Amino acid sequence: MAMANDLAQPEKFFLNRFGMNESALELILGSALERKADYADLYFEYRGAEGLGLEESMVNHTSKSVAHGVGVRVCAEDRTGYAYSDEVTVDRMRLAAQAARAIADRRSGAPPPVAVGSPVARHQLYELASTPLEVPLEERARLLHQIDEMARAADPRIHNVMASFAAERKIVMVVTSDGRIATDVQPLCRLNVSVIADDGKSRQAGAFGGGGRVEWSYFFEGDRWKEYVRQAVHQALVNLEAIEAPAGEMVVVLGNGWPGILLHEAIGHGLEGDFNRKGVSAFSGRIGQRVASGLCTVVDDGTLANRRGSLNVDDEGTPTSRTVLIENGVLRGYLQDRMNARLMKMEPTGNGRRESFAHAPMPRMTNTFMLPGESTPEEIIKSVKHGLYAVSFGGGQVDITNGKFVFSASEAYLIEDGEVTRPVKGATLIGNGPDVLTRVSMVGADLALDSGVGTCGKDGQSVPVGVGLPTIRIDGLTVGGTRA
């Protein structure tokens, strides 16, 4: 791992580690712009990660990885050339620059001079005294054992416990042809608990987890890890009692927190700049139009301290920001990276993200959530004669072109005459992005963000994200159960 004192100035870390200097960077950027291109950037990444896992009361999985590399990007109008290598040498980078610039036309004159600028000011959202990577492995293993003991002691029907802890630190540097240099050190960790319950008749799984850009002590504040265990055990045991889920359109109440995945799928992806520039999103050309009930204000905010979806600067070196997507029901904004913002004549929003040096950036969400309303969760439930109350979800997916999205409930209950009654089996909920929020008739005051487990996939790239939601009532959503 890199020494901590190197990291006060991450740019020095890369320059020292790979024997680079400013003139080498200028040479490579100059080579990238040799043809008629608008822009070029270099993305350096060094990532160290460690994981350990417990199964059958043994911490029997330990792993670590070190990855580093550089990506060279050249943009000319709406074309992108990208080349990367895990050998960070001047020769390799020149070859990458040659490959990336092939998308640009030949130019007649000499390319403009390139000068490496001074560092971009970044937020300070996760300046940790130490990351979990510095905590002795034995101590991390001890927590997994405590989780195992607590879950097994919680109920005799808990048949198996799996727990894992993963931590990483990513050091990144972006050097751009328009004279910016941005660096960041990005810690991230996640603790997961999953259990299998067996009552002799059936088996069910339950899972919960959390984390973020946080220190090890985070998991012990208010015994947070114990809450993860309780939630996982609760979900598995509840599902043992679950009856068949209903099928058809009905009133759906979403609990607060992680059910915000609704916003991510139904709204967020459709508002990413690339899809809208190309006119392929169901939201294309709809800024200023009403797409939600007046109770709904939805934002994407990459500037929340210590959150999994937050970044000091995005992966193009733009400081992250808070973007209002929907304001009192009206569509206000898109999520932009630099290229799409330039082509759409808008401002970048700090949403240019990539999985690693092996990928070109694109517009992605950070933490996406709905602002709170005024109802209490009790009022919302009480208002429903017959419906579904869904509190936990697995994954979701969206077809951005026709707007249809799904998300799959992993813990849900019937609401009968204003009361939460029997648990039902997991079912997929399906709706239409541009109109689902028009059916929101109540918004709770209880906004919560998720516990820090979200990973979003787009075009083969995974990035950590967050979501959040107050309790909301949706007056009609199709529930994909088996009971027709």
Add this chain to the structure above:
Amino acid sequence: MAQVDPALAEWALDEARRAGASAAEVLCVSAESLAAGVRMGEVEKLKSSRERRIGVRVFAGRATATASTAELERDGLRDFIAHTVAMARLAAADPAAGLPDPALHPKRLPELDLADGERGIVGADEALELARTAERAALGADPRIRNSEGAEFDSGRYEIFFANSNGFAGGYDGTSYSLGAAPIARDESGAMQQGYWYTASRHFKNLEDAAAVGATAAKRALRRLGARKIKTTRAPVILDPDMAASILRALAGAASGPSLYKGASFLLNRLGERIAAPGVTIFDDGTLNGALGSKPFDGDGLPTTRKPLVKAGVLATYLLDTYSARKLNLAPTGNAARAVGDAPTVSPTNLYLEPGAISPEEIIRSVKRGLYVTELIGFGVNAVTGDYSRGAGGLWIEDGELAYPVQEITIAGNLREMFNAIEMIGDDLRWRAAVVAPTIKIAEMTIAGE
């Protein structure tokens, strides 16, 4: 191509032993690729890559650690390996951990024709032209196709070398080519639908014609236009080949060793029992010549095999690596999958449902009222219980004819019931991926809509 260096692998094994490991494995991977994309006739992206990584797994008795790095300098690698051995010492001794029985390693490796020796990486100009041809065919297919998410041609080459302290060492190289197109159709109301189609192979010459890929994608977009929601009902469901393959993948996941020993599978204790209709036979075959999922040895260095996973409806085997086989007191099946730096997991190799004798058109004709599914989205498959609920799109069948497109509906059931209810199997098996199936008809499922 950056060569994988067997000498480096042998040196790393020695280093692990010097650092105190009782056994070790080294996996070296080197890969390069070029992806070329066009959109609306213009170049949209070119992406070229080059990667070399080394992964090690070390044992301190029955305790283990895995690691991977892009640092290939021996000085740095020596410390890295020593640290990995130290990590292993901190892990719990696991009675099932360890290298495979040395007698099981292959003596000779089969020649599986995994690499296209003639083509290698396809150059940018030719790759762009293939993508352009596919997209042009899609855009020219119908005036309602006026937009596109583009077309992309990818080619890649990789080389793998694996060695362990049992004395097994082996390597192979492979190539892959793919071409996909995603045109967008739009109707008078302004509603849009995307159609996607692709072709993929290890051999360039086996790819489907570029213009045909674009034309099929266009057809798939056009037939979705005007899609509507239907009333909630129960009805027969036909899965097109790609959708049928997706339930095969779900079945393979539940039949995989790690799901079983964790108790997280609806196929637990079902070996030798009927789990599907008698007409269902599913093979897992890692030895098929030139196929996308073939390899001469698996992630444990054991031979890949050909065996039925399901034979005439009966669950004939589980899919196992060395570790999960030991946990379950069974023999490994050559299904260890390995990413550099991860412990082995299990995956199918080439998994396919044996085709029947009936055409997809005849299957559709057999349905009076039902659903022909061409799209599935979401993750609503529970491997522990088999419960199944996913977002669907496709065409509604009336009196044996595809009548109109439908969307914003779900199909739900349980994988156990769904496999038992497979009434018809089509003759249209095509090798476009490692997991493939022909069209199938499921007697009845719940369809949720309005």
